[in-house]
Each structure stands twice: as structure tokens, then as C-alpha cells.
Amino acid sequence: MKALHVQNLTKQFGDLTAVNGVNFFVEYGEVFGFLGPNGAGKTTTINMLIGLARMTAGTISVMGHSYPDALKMAQREIGVVPDESNLYDEMSGLENLTFCASLYGIPRKDSEPRALDLLHQFDLHDVKDKAFKAYSKGMKRKLTIAAALIHKPSLLFLDEPTSGIDVASARQIRYELKELNQNGTTIFLTTHYIEEADRLCDRIAFIVAGDIVRTGTVTELMQYHESEQSVEFTLDQPLGDLSSIQEAFPQTAIEKAGERSLRIRSVQSVDLLPFMRYFDHVGLQVYEARILRPSLEDVFVNVTGIEAEKMKNNQRGAHR
Amino acid sequence: MNAWIAFLSILKKDMQNYYLKPPNISWGILFPIAWTLMFFLRSEAAITIRDLLPGVISLSILFGTTSMLAVTITFEKKSRAFERLLLAPISLNLLMLAKTSGAILFGIGGAAVPTILAAFLTDLSGVAWGSVLIGVVLIALTSTFLGLFIAVSVKEVFEAQTFSNFFRFPMVFLCGLFIPLTHLPLFLRPVSYLLPLTYGNDLLSSAITGAHLLPNTLNLGMLLLFSLGLFFMSTRNIRRKWIL
Numbered sequence: 001m002k003a004l005h006v007q008n009l010t011k012q013f014g015d016l017t018a019v020n021g022v023n024f025f026v027e028y029g030e031v032f033g034f035l036g037p038n039g040a041g042k043t044t045t046i047n048m049l050i051g052l053a054r055m056t057a058g059t060i061s062v063m064g065h066s067y068p069d070a071l072k073m074a075q076r077e078i079g080v081v082p083d084e085s086n087l088y089d090e091m092s093g094l095e096n097l098t099f100c101a102s103l104y105g106i107p108r109k110d111s112e113p114r115a116l117d118l119l120h121q122f123d124l125h126d127v128k129d130k131a132f133k134a135y136s137k138g139m140k141r142k143l144t145i146a147a148a149l150i151h152k153p154s155l156l157f158l159d160e161p162t163s164g165i166d167v168a169s170a171r172q173i174r175y176e177l178k179e180l181n182q183n184g185t186t187i188f189l190t191t192h193y194i195e196e197a198d199r200l201c202d203r204i205a206f207i208v209a210g211d212i213v214r215t216g217t218v219t220e221l222m223q224y225h226e227s228e229q230s231v232e233f234t235l236d237q238p239l240g241d242l243s244s245i246q247e248a249f250p251q252t253a254i255e256k257a258g259e260r261s262l263r264i265r266s267v268q269s270v271d272l273l274p275f276m277r278y279f280d281h282v283g284l285q286v287y288e289a290r291i292l293r294p295s296l297e298d299v300f301v302n303v304t305g306i307e308a309e310k311m312k313n314n315q316r317g318a319h320r
Numbered sequence: 321m322n323a324w325i326a327f328l329s330i331l332k333k334d335m336q337n338y339y340l341k342p343p344n345i346s347w348g349i350l351f352p353i354a355w356t357l358m359f360f361l362r363s364e365a366a367i368t369i370r371d372l373l374p375g376v377i378s379l380s381i382l383f384g385t386t387s388m389l390a391v392t393i394t395f396e397k398k399s400r401a402f403e404r405l406l407l408a409p410i411s412l413n414l415l416m417l418a419k420t421s422g423a424i425l426f427g428i429g430g431a432a433v434p435t436i437l438a439a440f441l442t443d444l445s446g447v448a449w450g451s452v453l454i455g456v457v458l459i460a461l462t463s464t465f466l467g468l469f470i471a472v473s474v475k476e477v478f479e480a481q482t483f484s485n486f487f488r489f490p491m492v493f494l495c496g497l498f499i500p501l502t503h504l505p506l507f508l509r510p511v512s513y514l515l516p517l518t519y520g521n522d523l524l525s526s527a528i529t530g531a532h533l534l535p536n537t538l539n540l541g542m543l544l545l546f547s548l549g550l551f552f553m554s555t556r557n558i559r560r561k562w563i564l
Contacts, residue, residue: 054563072409073409086399087401090337091333102326103326103409
């Protein structure tokens with residue numbers, strides 16, 4: 001049995017297909033990343049998984065509870081951190097946490113010690129009696145995560161947990177998420193920060209225009225991308241025209257990577273020796289030859305066709 | 321899971337965050353006083369406080385409840401705090417009852433203000449207090465669920481207030497609060513019978529002054545029917561519009 005199992009999940013808004021028959025699963029104890037550009041269908045998918053949107057077709061099973069019949073059973077076992085902090089401005093940090101616990105039927109005498117622990121864990125104990133509206137953005141984010149954890153969920157959904165907050169808070173949140181996962185909580189994470197997904201996730205799915213275009217472990221995704229090998233040479237002199245080197249090595253794609261460097265890509269393994277001989281022949285000295293390992297960002301760009309930086313900027317714009 | 325812990329907690333949170341705030345308390349006190357004085361001072365006929373009391377009570381409840389729902393529902397929906405409640409493992413019906421219970425209590429409390437004032441100003445002996453209480457509770461229920469229906473039909477708080485007035489102000493004149501239904505033009509009377517406050521006010525009049533147009537059982541039945549109808553239409557709208 002999987003912690004989350006989604007089959008042929010589809011969501012249509014009139015003629016628009018926002019999510020197009022996606023299939024994926026999340027194992028118990030896994031951190032699963034869900035990445036995609038704006039408008040790809042991430043939030044719609046999450047909303048269906050947590051019960052805030054109805055699916056048009058398909059099946060969802062969360063912790064063994066199938067939707068829609070057992071939605072409320074499943075909701076007992078999930079925690080949700082939305083992309084915007086949505087606690088109550090007038091209530092203090094402690095009151096917000098005990099209130100959230102009460103929504104799960106936990107009486108105050110049981111929830112208060114747990115709330116105080118969480119406030120300690122997220123370094124919010126000193127401001128526990130302050131109104132939520134007086135919290136900084138990072139503190140609000142941390143309290144929102146604490147609120148999602150108050151009833152000890154088995155599966156935690158996080159939508160952009162570190163978006164738009166300070167570096168220290170973001171680091172602490174990542175640390176706490178790792179700790180939580182090590183203690184057995186399954187995590188479903190959407191993020192625009194590729195490096196965050198790289199650091200935290202065991203497996204990742206890329207969603208583009210409502211379709212999941214690739215799913216796998218970070219290593220698997222890298223290996224897929226590594227079917228094309230890249231080598232970067234740094235030379236002693238600025239490069240001129242590339243046509244002669246391209247003629248000498250027609251099986252490879254050669255491009256300038258800088259004033260004195262060039263990048264060679266090939267679907268086959270790149271043998272460095274012929275290139276070294278060529279550079280020697282034309283009187284160029286090689287300072288450095290580097291085999292380029294793809295980053296998750298490269299994989300993302302390759303799979304989605306969208307520059308990660310552009311995606312982040314779009315997201316900032318959307319938040320504004 | 322004890323769903324009643326969630327129910328009471330939502331009710332307590334709404335009371336503390338919204339209903340027991342000084343502006344709302346003053347609204348609940350000043351509004352009924354203003355209505356009472358307005359009708360009492362402007363009336364040149366031999367109208368007594370006792371005659372005015374059913375209408376003032378009805379109005380106090382109507383305006384108090386419908387105004388508050390726009391805040392507790394529409395505002396929370398707008399700020400996405402309502403999503404947190406929708407994610408709770410309790411049924412939507414129980415959740416909406418919890419969200420509306422505060423308004424119902426606020427409406428009942430609002431009804432107490434003109435009643436207490438009237439007790440100081442006139443002789444209220446002979447009033448059927450049990451029937452008054454039933455009438456007040458049923459008017460509070462229907463008005464709250466009307467407010468809920470309005471709140472879930474709009475997106476912005478100001479839209480809720482505007483839409484509320486579309487229902488509230490006609491009720492002031494068409495439900496027999498201060499103008500008896502028999503004095504209304506014939507073509508307007510069918511409209512009166514489509515409005516829940518007509519039945520609530522008639523029930524209160526019967527209990528306070530003894531005068532009424534309709535049988536009390538009909539009034540009770542219609543108020544219950546309106547309550548159930550508005551509540552289920554509202555929850556249906558939430559499922560249809562908010563859980564997309």
C-alpha cells in the first residue's frame with residue numbers, strides 16, 4: 001500500500017483541462033517533489049489531493065482511504081501547509097495552534113503541551129503570546145507549518161514552503177522537514193526552488209501543462225539527462241570562428257561557453273584525446289577540461305523547456 | 321474524533337474574534353434603540369411601545385445576524401482562513417452550523433436589548449414569553465441562514481453587505497413590522513408571504529400583543545422550512561462554488 005496513490009487523475013474547468021490523467025504514487029516515508037512552472041496544474045492537483053477541489057475523473061487514495069467516500073478519514077491523517085499563511089491574525093501563536101488542534105478533536109489540555117513543543121522547535125516560543133499579525137513573514141510561515149503538524153499527520157502536503165521568506169527561516173524549515181521525514185512523516189512538496197527539491201526530495205515528478213512528463217529519483221532523472229554528455233574546455237586564448245573545429249568533429253555539437261571556453265555536447269561518450277590533439281595542432285593550450293554533470297535544474301529545463309530562473313521570476317510576479 | 325470539540329472551538333473563536341468586539345456590541349445595542357426611538361417619535365397615531373416591540377426585535381435580529389455573516393464567512397473565505405476549516409475532518413453541515421451558531425446567539429442577544437428597554441418603559445404583563453423565545457430563536461435561525469446564503473453567494477465583504485440590503489430593506493416594509501400587511505397594496509402582499517420575517521414577526525406579535533394574521537403553527541412551520549431551505553441551499557453552494 002502507498003501513502004498516496006493517484007491514477008488517471010483529471011480536472012477540467014469547462015473546456016480547459018488543467019490536469020490531464022496523471023498517475024503517480026508516494027511511498028510511505030518518502031519526500032516526493034512536485035515541480036512545474038506556473039499554470040502547470042500543481043495547485044489544482046494538490047487541491048484535489050487534500051479535498052479542496054473535486055476531480056473530474058480518476059482515483060485518489062490517501063493512506064489507504066479512497067476519495068471521495070473516505071475523504072474525511074483521509075483528512076485526519078494529512079497536514080496541509082498552503083502557499084500563503086492563512087492563520088488567524090487576531091489570535092496569538094499559541095491560540096492558533098490549539099485552535100487548529102481542536103479542529104481535529106484534540107482538547108486543549110492535550111494540545112497545549114504539543115503546541116508549546118512545536119513553538120520551541122520552530123524558535124517561536126518567545127512570541128507565543130503575540131498576535132499572528134505581528135509576526136514576520138518567516139515566523140508566519142513557520143507557525144503555519146507548526147499548525148499543519150499539531151495533530152501529528154502521517155502525510156504532510158507543503159505548497160511552496162520557503163517561498164518569499166528570509167534565508168535563515170528557509171534553512172530552518174528545510175532542516176525541520178528533513179527531521180520530520182527521518183521521524184517517519186511522508187512529505188509531498190511543491191517548490192519553485194530546484195535546489196530545494198534536489199536537497200530534500202527522494203523522488204520528483206515534473207508536471208507541465210497538466211501532464212506529468214517525468215517521474216523518478218533525483219539520480220534516475222540525472223541519468224536520463226546524462227544520455228547526452230557535455231565537456232567544457234578552457235583555453236589560453238580567446239576563441240575565433242568555431243566552424244573549423246565543428247568540421248573536424250561533426251558528431252558533436254560545439255558552442256562557446258565563454259570568451260575562452262567552449263562546450264562540447266554529444267549523445268555518445270566524448271573522448272577527450274582527439275580534442276586535446278586538435279587544440280595542440282591549432283596552437284591552443286588547454287587550461288582545463290571538465291566533464292559537466294547535469295544539475296536537477298538542467299533536467300528541469302530539459303524536460304519542461306522552461307528556464308528555472310524564469311520560473312522563479314514568474315512566481316515572484318504571481319505573488320506580487 | 322469528538323467533532324463537538326471542533327464545533328465549540330469554532331464557535332468560541334468566532335465569538336472572541338468577531339462578535340464580542342466593541343463595535344459589534346455597540347451596534348447590537350445602539351441599532352435597536354435607534355429603531356425604537358425612530359418609530360416611536362415619528363408615529364402620530366396612538367402607537368405604543370408594545371405595538372412596536374415585535375417589529376424592533378425582528379429588525380434587530382435581522383440586521384445583526386446578516387451583517388455578521390458577511391464578516392465571519394466572506395472575510396475568512398477571502399483571507400483563505402476558511403480553507404483551514406474545510407480541511408478539518410468534520411462534516412460540512414457541522415462546520416457551517418458552528419460558523420452560524422455565533423450569529424444566532426448574537427441575534428438572540430440583540431433581541432434582548434429592545435425587550436429589556438421596553439420592560440423599563442412599558443407594562444409587559446401578559447406577554448407569552450415562551451412564545452417570544454421560540455419566535456426570537458426561529459427569526460435568528462432564518463436570518464442567520466439568509467445571511468449565510470448571501471455570504472456564500474458573493475466574493476467580497478462589500479458585495480455581501482450590498483446584497484444583504486437587497487433583502488433587508490424590502491423586509492422592513494413588506495413583513496408587517498411597522499406597516500400591517502393588510503395596509504399594503506394587494507399586488508405586494510404575495511411578496512410579503514415569500515419573506516421569512518413575515519412569519520417571524522407575526523409569531524412575535526401574537527406572543528406580545530395577541531394580534532396576528534396567521535395561525536402560529538403555520539408561522540412555526542414556515543420559519544422551520546425557510547431555515548432548512550436556506551441552510552441546505554448554502555451548503556450546496558459551498559460544495560458547488562468553493563470546493564471546485
